Amino acid sequence: MFGFPTATLLDCHGRYAQNVAFFNVMTEAHHKYDHSEATGSSSWDIQNSFRREKPEQKSPDSKTLQEDSPGVRQRVYECQECGKSFRQKGSLTLHERIHTGQKPFECTHCGKSFRAKGNLVTHQRIHTGEKPYQCKECGKSFSQRGSLAVHERLHTGQKPYECAICQRSFRNQSNLAVHRRVHSGEKPYRCDQCGKAFSQKGSLIVHIRVHTGLKPYACTQCRKSFHTRGNCILHGKIHTGETPYLCGQCGKSFTQRGSLAVHQRSCSQRLTL
Known part of the structure:
Protein backbone atom coordinates (compact mmCIF):
# COMPACT_ATOMS: atom_id res chain seq x y z
CA MET A 1 0.00 0.00 0.00
CA PHE A 2 3.07 2.21 0.39
CA GLY A 3 4.09 1.92 -3.26
CA PHE A 4 1.82 4.65 -4.71
CA PRO A 5 3.51 8.12 -4.74
CA THR A 6 0.31 9.86 -5.85
CA ALA A 7 -1.59 8.68 -2.76
CA THR A 8 -2.12 11.52 -0.31
CA LEU A 9 -2.54 11.52 3.45
CA LEU A 10 -6.05 12.86 2.96
CA ASP A 11 -6.96 9.81 0.82
CA CYS A 12 -5.84 7.49 3.58
CA HIS A 13 -7.70 9.50 6.19
CA GLY A 14 -10.90 9.25 4.19
CA ARG A 15 -10.48 5.47 3.82
CA TYR A 16 -9.44 4.65 7.39
CA ALA A 17 -11.11 7.41 9.40
CA GLN A 18 -12.98 4.84 11.49
CA ASN A 19 -9.74 3.31 12.73
CA VAL A 20 -7.72 5.99 14.52
CA ALA A 21 -4.87 3.63 15.37
CA PHE A 22 -4.44 2.57 11.76
CA PHE A 23 -4.60 6.23 10.65
CA ASN A 24 -1.70 7.04 12.99
CA VAL A 25 0.31 4.20 11.47
CA MET A 26 -0.43 5.49 7.98
CA THR A 27 0.64 9.02 8.99
CA GLU A 28 4.05 7.70 9.98
CA ALA A 29 4.30 5.68 6.77
CA HIS A 30 3.49 8.73 4.62
CA HIS A 31 6.08 10.75 6.50
CA LYS A 32 8.73 8.15 5.70
CA TYR A 33 7.62 7.99 2.08
CA ASP A 34 8.01 11.78 1.63
CA HIS A 35 11.59 11.62 2.87
CA SER A 36 12.34 8.61 0.68
CA GLU A 37 12.39 10.80 -2.43
CA ALA A 38 15.34 12.69 -0.97
CA THR A 39 17.22 9.60 0.14
CA GLY A 40 16.39 7.44 -2.84
CA SER A 41 14.72 4.71 -0.72
CA SER A 42 12.24 2.48 -2.51
CA SER A 43 8.72 1.72 -1.36
CA TRP A 44 9.91 -1.84 -0.57
CA ASP A 45 12.60 -0.45 1.77
CA ILE A 46 10.01 1.64 3.55
CA GLN A 47 7.64 -1.30 4.03
CA ASN A 48 10.42 -3.43 5.49
CA SER A 49 11.53 -0.54 7.70
CA PHE A 50 7.99 -0.18 8.99
CA ARG A 51 7.78 -3.91 9.76
CA ARG A 52 11.07 -3.84 11.66
CA GLU A 53 10.01 -0.89 13.76
CA LYS A 54 6.70 -2.47 14.92
CA PRO A 55 6.72 -2.59 18.74
CA GLU A 56 7.55 -6.06 20.00
CA GLN A 57 4.95 -7.82 22.11
CA LYS A 58 6.10 -8.31 25.66
CA SER A 59 6.54 -11.90 26.64
CA PRO A 60 4.89 -13.03 29.88
CA ASP A 61 7.14 -13.69 32.83
CA SER A 62 9.10 -16.88 32.31
CA LYS A 63 7.74 -18.17 35.60
CA THR A 64 4.22 -18.13 34.17
CA LEU A 65 4.99 -20.16 31.04
CA GLN A 66 5.55 -23.80 30.34
CA GLU A 67 5.99 -25.62 27.05
CA ASP A 68 3.56 -28.53 26.74
CA SER A 69 4.46 -29.44 23.16
CA PRO A 70 6.72 -28.02 20.42
CA GLY A 71 5.53 -24.57 19.44
CA VAL A 72 2.84 -24.39 22.14
CA ARG A 73 3.40 -22.38 25.31
CA GLN A 74 0.84 -22.69 28.10
CA ARG A 75 0.46 -20.02 30.76
CA VAL A 76 0.66 -21.38 34.31
CA TYR A 77 0.07 -19.69 37.66
CA GLU A 78 2.49 -20.41 40.48
CA CYS A 79 1.77 -20.27 44.21
CA GLN A 80 4.26 -17.95 45.92
CA GLU A 81 4.02 -19.93 49.17
CA CYS A 82 4.74 -23.51 48.06
CA GLY A 83 5.61 -23.24 44.36
CA LYS A 84 2.72 -25.42 43.17
CA SER A 85 1.55 -24.49 39.65
CA PHE A 86 -1.91 -24.30 38.11
CA ARG A 87 -3.17 -23.80 34.55
CA GLN A 88 -6.12 -21.65 35.61
CA LYS A 89 -5.97 -18.53 37.75
CA GLY A 90 -9.13 -19.57 39.59
CA SER A 91 -7.47 -22.82 40.66
CA LEU A 92 -4.53 -20.86 42.07
CA THR A 93 -6.90 -18.54 43.96
CA LEU A 94 -8.67 -21.54 45.48
CA HIS A 95 -5.35 -23.18 46.41
CA GLU A 96 -4.00 -20.02 48.07
CA ARG A 97 -6.86 -20.14 50.57
CA ILE A 98 -5.16 -23.22 52.07
CA HIS A 99 -2.28 -20.95 53.10
CA THR A 100 -4.37 -17.93 54.11
CA GLY A 101 -7.11 -19.93 55.81
CA GLN A 102 -9.71 -17.86 53.97
CA LYS A 103 -13.16 -19.49 53.76
CA PRO A 104 -15.47 -16.97 52.09
CA PHE A 105 -18.46 -19.26 51.54
CA GLU A 106 -20.58 -19.56 54.69
CA CYS A 107 -23.56 -21.81 55.32
CA THR A 108 -26.60 -19.76 56.32
CA HIS A 109 -27.97 -22.68 58.37
CA CYS A 110 -25.06 -23.48 60.69
CA GLY A 111 -22.40 -20.88 59.96
CA LYS A 112 -19.77 -23.37 58.78
CA SER A 113 -17.46 -21.88 56.14
CA PHE A 114 -15.77 -23.34 53.07
CA ARG A 115 -12.97 -22.42 50.68
CA ALA A 116 -14.94 -23.34 47.54
CA LYS A 117 -18.56 -22.67 46.58
CA GLY A 118 -18.97 -26.27 45.40
CA ASN A 119 -18.10 -27.54 48.88
CA LEU A 120 -20.74 -25.25 50.37
CA VAL A 121 -23.37 -26.53 47.92
CA THR A 122 -22.55 -30.13 48.86
CA HIS A 123 -22.62 -29.30 52.59
CA GLN A 124 -26.02 -27.63 52.40
CA ARG A 125 -27.54 -30.94 51.35
CA ILE A 126 -27.08 -32.04 54.97
CA HIS A 127 -29.67 -29.43 55.93
CA THR A 128 -31.97 -29.86 52.94
CA GLY A 129 -31.78 -33.65 52.87
CA GLU A 130 -31.19 -33.57 49.12
CA LYS A 131 -29.56 -36.73 47.73
CA PRO A 132 -29.33 -36.38 43.95
CA TYR A 133 -26.98 -39.30 43.31
CA GLN A 134 -28.82 -42.65 43.20
CA CYS A 135 -27.40 -46.16 42.90
CA LYS A 136 -28.85 -47.96 39.87
CA GLU A 137 -28.46 -51.34 41.56
CA CYS A 138 -30.28 -50.84 44.85
CA GLY A 139 -31.77 -47.35 44.64
CA LYS A 140 -29.88 -45.96 47.62
CA SER A 141 -29.24 -42.22 47.30
CA PHE A 142 -26.31 -40.04 48.30
CA SER A 143 -25.62 -36.33 48.68
CA GLN A 144 -22.17 -36.60 47.08
CA ARG A 145 -21.06 -38.16 43.79
CA GLY A 146 -17.95 -39.57 45.46
CA SER A 147 -20.03 -41.36 48.11
CA LEU A 148 -22.07 -43.01 45.36
CA ALA A 149 -18.89 -44.15 43.58
CA VAL A 150 -17.61 -45.79 46.79
CA HIS A 151 -21.01 -47.41 47.44
CA GLU A 152 -21.21 -48.88 43.93
CA ARG A 153 -18.06 -50.87 44.69
CA LEU A 154 -20.15 -52.92 47.12
CA HIS A 155 -22.02 -54.27 44.11
CA THR A 156 -19.03 -54.63 41.80
CA GLY A 157 -16.65 -55.93 44.47
CA GLN A 158 -14.02 -53.49 43.24
CA LYS A 159 -11.30 -52.60 45.75
CA PRO A 160 -8.81 -50.40 43.90
CA TYR A 161 -6.74 -49.27 46.90
CA GLU A 162 -4.15 -51.87 47.90
CA CYS A 163 -1.78 -51.88 50.86
CA ALA A 164 1.81 -52.11 49.62
CA ILE A 165 2.86 -54.09 52.71
CA CYS A 166 0.24 -56.85 53.03
CA GLN A 167 -1.64 -56.43 49.69
CA ARG A 168 -4.97 -56.10 51.45
CA SER A 169 -7.39 -54.07 49.31
CA PHE A 170 -9.98 -51.43 50.18
CA ARG A 171 -12.90 -49.71 48.47
CA ASN A 172 -11.77 -46.18 49.32
CA GLN A 173 -8.54 -44.37 50.02
CA SER A 174 -9.46 -43.26 53.54
CA ASN A 175 -9.89 -46.87 54.69
CA LEU A 176 -6.48 -47.69 53.25
CA ALA A 177 -4.94 -44.74 55.12
CA VAL A 178 -6.43 -46.01 58.40
CA HIS A 179 -5.26 -49.57 57.68
CA ARG A 180 -1.66 -48.44 57.11
CA ARG A 181 -1.52 -47.38 60.74
CA VAL A 182 -1.69 -51.08 61.66
CA HIS A 183 1.76 -51.45 60.11
CA SER A 184 3.20 -48.10 61.20
CA GLY A 185 1.77 -48.14 64.71
CA GLU A 186 0.69 -44.53 64.26
CA LYS A 187 -2.02 -43.32 66.65
Whole structure:
Protein backbone atom coordinates (compact mmCIF):
# COMPACT_ATOMS: atom_id res chain seq x y z
CA MET A 1 0.00 0.00 0.00
CA PHE A 2 3.07 2.21 0.39
CA GLY A 3 4.09 1.92 -3.26
CA PHE A 4 1.82 4.65 -4.71
CA PRO A 5 3.51 8.12 -4.74
CA THR A 6 0.31 9.86 -5.85
CA ALA A 7 -1.59 8.68 -2.76
CA THR A 8 -2.12 11.52 -0.31
CA LEU A 9 -2.54 11.52 3.45
CA LEU A 10 -6.05 12.86 2.96
CA ASP A 11 -6.96 9.81 0.82
CA CYS A 12 -5.84 7.49 3.58
CA HIS A 13 -7.70 9.50 6.19
CA GLY A 14 -10.90 9.25 4.19
CA ARG A 15 -10.48 5.47 3.82
CA TYR A 16 -9.44 4.65 7.39
CA ALA A 17 -11.11 7.41 9.40
CA GLN A 18 -12.98 4.84 11.49
CA ASN A 19 -9.74 3.31 12.73
CA VAL A 20 -7.72 5.99 14.52
CA ALA A 21 -4.87 3.63 15.37
CA PHE A 22 -4.44 2.57 11.76
CA PHE A 23 -4.60 6.23 10.65
CA ASN A 24 -1.70 7.04 12.99
CA VAL A 25 0.31 4.20 11.47
CA MET A 26 -0.43 5.49 7.98
CA THR A 27 0.64 9.02 8.99
CA GLU A 28 4.05 7.70 9.98
CA ALA A 29 4.30 5.68 6.77
CA HIS A 30 3.49 8.73 4.62
CA HIS A 31 6.08 10.75 6.50
CA LYS A 32 8.73 8.15 5.70
CA TYR A 33 7.62 7.99 2.08
CA ASP A 34 8.01 11.78 1.63
CA HIS A 35 11.59 11.62 2.87
CA SER A 36 12.34 8.61 0.68
CA GLU A 37 12.39 10.80 -2.43
CA ALA A 38 15.34 12.69 -0.97
CA THR A 39 17.22 9.60 0.14
CA GLY A 40 16.39 7.44 -2.84
CA SER A 41 14.72 4.71 -0.72
CA SER A 42 12.24 2.48 -2.51
CA SER A 43 8.72 1.72 -1.36
CA TRP A 44 9.91 -1.84 -0.57
CA ASP A 45 12.60 -0.45 1.77
CA ILE A 46 10.01 1.64 3.55
CA GLN A 47 7.64 -1.30 4.03
CA ASN A 48 10.42 -3.43 5.49
CA SER A 49 11.53 -0.54 7.70
CA PHE A 50 7.99 -0.18 8.99
CA ARG A 51 7.78 -3.91 9.76
CA ARG A 52 11.07 -3.84 11.66
CA GLU A 53 10.01 -0.89 13.76
CA LYS A 54 6.70 -2.47 14.92
CA PRO A 55 6.72 -2.59 18.74
CA GLU A 56 7.55 -6.06 20.00
CA GLN A 57 4.95 -7.82 22.11
CA LYS A 58 6.10 -8.31 25.66
CA SER A 59 6.54 -11.90 26.64
CA PRO A 60 4.89 -13.03 29.88
CA ASP A 61 7.14 -13.69 32.83
CA SER A 62 9.10 -16.88 32.31
CA LYS A 63 7.74 -18.17 35.60
CA THR A 64 4.22 -18.13 34.17
CA LEU A 65 4.99 -20.16 31.04
CA GLN A 66 5.55 -23.80 30.34
CA GLU A 67 5.99 -25.62 27.05
CA ASP A 68 3.56 -28.53 26.74
CA SER A 69 4.46 -29.44 23.16
CA PRO A 70 6.72 -28.02 20.42
CA GLY A 71 5.53 -24.57 19.44
CA VAL A 72 2.84 -24.39 22.14
CA ARG A 73 3.40 -22.38 25.31
CA GLN A 74 0.84 -22.69 28.10
CA ARG A 75 0.46 -20.02 30.76
CA VAL A 76 0.66 -21.38 34.31
CA TYR A 77 0.07 -19.69 37.66
CA GLU A 78 2.49 -20.41 40.48
CA CYS A 79 1.77 -20.27 44.21
CA GLN A 80 4.26 -17.95 45.92
CA GLU A 81 4.02 -19.93 49.17
CA CYS A 82 4.74 -23.51 48.06
CA GLY A 83 5.61 -23.24 44.36
CA LYS A 84 2.72 -25.42 43.17
CA SER A 85 1.55 -24.49 39.65
CA PHE A 86 -1.91 -24.30 38.11
CA ARG A 87 -3.17 -23.80 34.55
CA GLN A 88 -6.12 -21.65 35.61
CA LYS A 89 -5.97 -18.53 37.75
CA GLY A 90 -9.13 -19.57 39.59
CA SER A 91 -7.47 -22.82 40.66
CA LEU A 92 -4.53 -20.86 42.07
CA THR A 93 -6.90 -18.54 43.96
CA LEU A 94 -8.67 -21.54 45.48
CA HIS A 95 -5.35 -23.18 46.41
CA GLU A 96 -4.00 -20.02 48.07
CA ARG A 97 -6.86 -20.14 50.57
CA ILE A 98 -5.16 -23.22 52.07
CA HIS A 99 -2.28 -20.95 53.10
CA THR A 100 -4.37 -17.93 54.11
CA GLY A 101 -7.11 -19.93 55.81
CA GLN A 102 -9.71 -17.86 53.97
CA LYS A 103 -13.16 -19.49 53.76
CA PRO A 104 -15.47 -16.97 52.09
CA PHE A 105 -18.46 -19.26 51.54
CA GLU A 106 -20.58 -19.56 54.69
CA CYS A 107 -23.56 -21.81 55.32
CA THR A 108 -26.60 -19.76 56.32
CA HIS A 109 -27.97 -22.68 58.37
CA CYS A 110 -25.06 -23.48 60.69
CA GLY A 111 -22.40 -20.88 59.96
CA LYS A 112 -19.77 -23.37 58.78
CA SER A 113 -17.46 -21.88 56.14
CA PHE A 114 -15.77 -23.34 53.07
CA ARG A 115 -12.97 -22.42 50.68
CA ALA A 116 -14.94 -23.34 47.54
CA LYS A 117 -18.56 -22.67 46.58
CA GLY A 118 -18.97 -26.27 45.40
CA ASN A 119 -18.10 -27.54 48.88
CA LEU A 120 -20.74 -25.25 50.37
CA VAL A 121 -23.37 -26.53 47.92
CA THR A 122 -22.55 -30.13 48.86
CA HIS A 123 -22.62 -29.30 52.59
CA GLN A 124 -26.02 -27.63 52.40
CA ARG A 125 -27.54 -30.94 51.35
CA ILE A 126 -27.08 -32.04 54.97
CA HIS A 127 -29.67 -29.43 55.93
CA THR A 128 -31.97 -29.86 52.94
CA GLY A 129 -31.78 -33.65 52.87
CA GLU A 130 -31.19 -33.57 49.12
CA LYS A 131 -29.56 -36.73 47.73
CA PRO A 132 -29.33 -36.38 43.95
CA TYR A 133 -26.98 -39.30 43.31
CA GLN A 134 -28.82 -42.65 43.20
CA CYS A 135 -27.40 -46.16 42.90
CA LYS A 136 -28.85 -47.96 39.87
CA GLU A 137 -28.46 -51.34 41.56
CA CYS A 138 -30.28 -50.84 44.85
CA GLY A 139 -31.77 -47.35 44.64
CA LYS A 140 -29.88 -45.96 47.62
CA SER A 141 -29.24 -42.22 47.30
CA PHE A 142 -26.31 -40.04 48.30
CA SER A 143 -25.62 -36.33 48.68
CA GLN A 144 -22.17 -36.60 47.08
CA ARG A 145 -21.06 -38.16 43.79
CA GLY A 146 -17.95 -39.57 45.46
CA SER A 147 -20.03 -41.36 48.11
CA LEU A 148 -22.07 -43.01 45.36
CA ALA A 149 -18.89 -44.15 43.58
CA VAL A 150 -17.61 -45.79 46.79
CA HIS A 151 -21.01 -47.41 47.44
CA GLU A 152 -21.21 -48.88 43.93
CA ARG A 153 -18.06 -50.87 44.69
CA LEU A 154 -20.15 -52.92 47.12
CA HIS A 155 -22.02 -54.27 44.11
CA THR A 156 -19.03 -54.63 41.80
CA GLY A 157 -16.65 -55.93 44.47
CA GLN A 158 -14.02 -53.49 43.24
CA LYS A 159 -11.30 -52.60 45.75
CA PRO A 160 -8.81 -50.40 43.90
CA TYR A 161 -6.74 -49.27 46.90
CA GLU A 162 -4.15 -51.87 47.90
CA CYS A 163 -1.78 -51.88 50.86
CA ALA A 164 1.81 -52.11 49.62
CA ILE A 165 2.86 -54.09 52.71
CA CYS A 166 0.24 -56.85 53.03
CA GLN A 167 -1.64 -56.43 49.69
CA ARG A 168 -4.97 -56.10 51.45
CA SER A 169 -7.39 -54.07 49.31
CA PHE A 170 -9.98 -51.43 50.18
CA ARG A 171 -12.90 -49.71 48.47
CA ASN A 172 -11.77 -46.18 49.32
CA GLN A 173 -8.54 -44.37 50.02
CA SER A 174 -9.46 -43.26 53.54
CA ASN A 175 -9.89 -46.87 54.69
CA LEU A 176 -6.48 -47.69 53.25
CA ALA A 177 -4.94 -44.74 55.12
CA VAL A 178 -6.43 -46.01 58.40
CA HIS A 179 -5.26 -49.57 57.68
CA ARG A 180 -1.66 -48.44 57.11
CA ARG A 181 -1.52 -47.38 60.74
CA VAL A 182 -1.69 -51.08 61.66
CA HIS A 183 1.76 -51.45 60.11
CA SER A 184 3.20 -48.10 61.20
CA GLY A 185 1.77 -48.14 64.71
CA GLU A 186 0.69 -44.53 64.26
CA LYS A 187 -2.02 -43.32 66.65
CA PRO A 188 -2.67 -39.66 65.87
CA TYR A 189 -5.88 -39.29 67.88
CA ARG A 190 -5.20 -38.74 71.60
CA CYS A 191 -7.65 -38.32 74.46
CA ASP A 192 -7.21 -35.02 76.34
CA GLN A 193 -8.56 -36.59 79.52
CA CYS A 194 -6.34 -39.64 79.99
CA GLY A 195 -3.80 -39.47 77.16
CA LYS A 196 -4.88 -42.75 75.51
CA ALA A 197 -4.21 -42.71 71.76
CA PHE A 198 -6.11 -44.25 68.86
CA SER A 199 -5.47 -44.92 65.20
CA GLN A 200 -9.00 -43.89 64.17
CA LYS A 201 -10.92 -40.73 64.99
CA GLY A 202 -14.12 -42.72 65.49
CA SER A 203 -12.44 -44.84 68.17
CA LEU A 204 -11.44 -41.68 70.04
CA ILE A 205 -15.00 -40.33 69.86
CA VAL A 206 -16.37 -43.56 71.35
CA HIS A 207 -13.68 -43.54 74.04
CA ILE A 208 -14.47 -39.97 75.12
CA ARG A 209 -17.98 -41.16 76.00
CA VAL A 210 -16.42 -43.18 78.80
CA HIS A 211 -15.40 -39.88 80.42
CA THR A 212 -18.56 -37.95 79.58
CA GLY A 213 -20.98 -40.80 80.29
CA LEU A 214 -22.76 -40.13 77.01
CA LYS A 215 -24.75 -43.10 75.67
CA PRO A 216 -26.50 -41.90 72.51
CA TYR A 217 -27.82 -45.28 71.32
CA ALA A 218 -30.95 -46.53 73.08
CA CYS A 219 -32.72 -49.87 72.70
CA THR A 220 -36.21 -49.41 71.29
CA GLN A 221 -37.50 -52.32 73.38
CA CYS A 222 -36.24 -51.56 76.88
CA ARG A 223 -34.66 -48.10 76.49
CA LYS A 224 -31.28 -49.30 77.73
CA SER A 225 -28.53 -47.04 76.35
CA PHE A 226 -25.11 -47.79 74.90
CA HIS A 227 -21.88 -45.99 73.95
CA THR A 228 -21.82 -47.45 70.45
CA ARG A 229 -24.36 -48.39 67.79
CA GLY A 230 -22.81 -51.86 67.49
CA ASN A 231 -23.41 -52.65 71.16
CA CYS A 232 -26.99 -51.45 70.84
CA ILE A 233 -27.56 -53.77 67.87
CA LEU A 234 -26.07 -56.72 69.72
CA HIS A 235 -28.27 -56.00 72.71
CA GLY A 236 -31.37 -55.96 70.50
CA LYS A 237 -30.77 -59.63 69.66
CA ILE A 238 -31.69 -60.48 73.24
CA HIS A 239 -35.22 -59.31 72.51
CA THR A 240 -35.43 -60.97 69.10
CA GLY A 241 -33.88 -64.24 70.30
CA GLU A 242 -31.34 -64.12 67.47
CA THR A 243 -28.15 -66.05 68.21
CA PRO A 244 -26.01 -65.85 65.07
CA TYR A 245 -22.66 -66.89 66.62
CA LEU A 246 -22.42 -70.67 66.72
CA CYS A 247 -19.74 -72.73 68.47
CA GLY A 248 -18.33 -75.24 65.98
CA GLN A 249 -17.37 -77.69 68.74
CA CYS A 250 -20.56 -78.07 70.75
CA GLY A 251 -23.21 -76.28 68.68
CA LYS A 252 -24.12 -73.72 71.32
CA SER A 253 -25.04 -70.31 69.91
CA PHE A 254 -24.64 -66.77 71.22
CA THR A 255 -25.94 -63.28 70.49
CA GLN A 256 -22.47 -61.71 70.66
CA ARG A 257 -19.17 -62.62 69.03
CA GLY A 258 -17.30 -61.89 72.28
CA SER A 259 -19.46 -64.32 74.21
CA LEU A 260 -18.74 -67.00 71.62
CA ALA A 261 -14.98 -66.37 71.90
CA VAL A 262 -15.06 -66.77 75.69
CA HIS A 263 -17.13 -69.94 75.36
CA GLN A 264 -14.80 -71.45 72.76
CA ARG A 265 -11.79 -71.10 75.06
CA SER A 266 -13.53 -72.94 77.86
CA CYS A 267 -14.95 -75.48 75.44
CA SER A 268 -11.46 -76.24 74.08
CA GLN A 269 -10.10 -76.73 77.60
CA ARG A 270 -12.83 -79.26 78.42
CA LEU A 271 -12.12 -81.25 75.28
CA THR A 272 -8.40 -81.48 76.05
CA LEU A 273 -8.95 -82.81 79.61
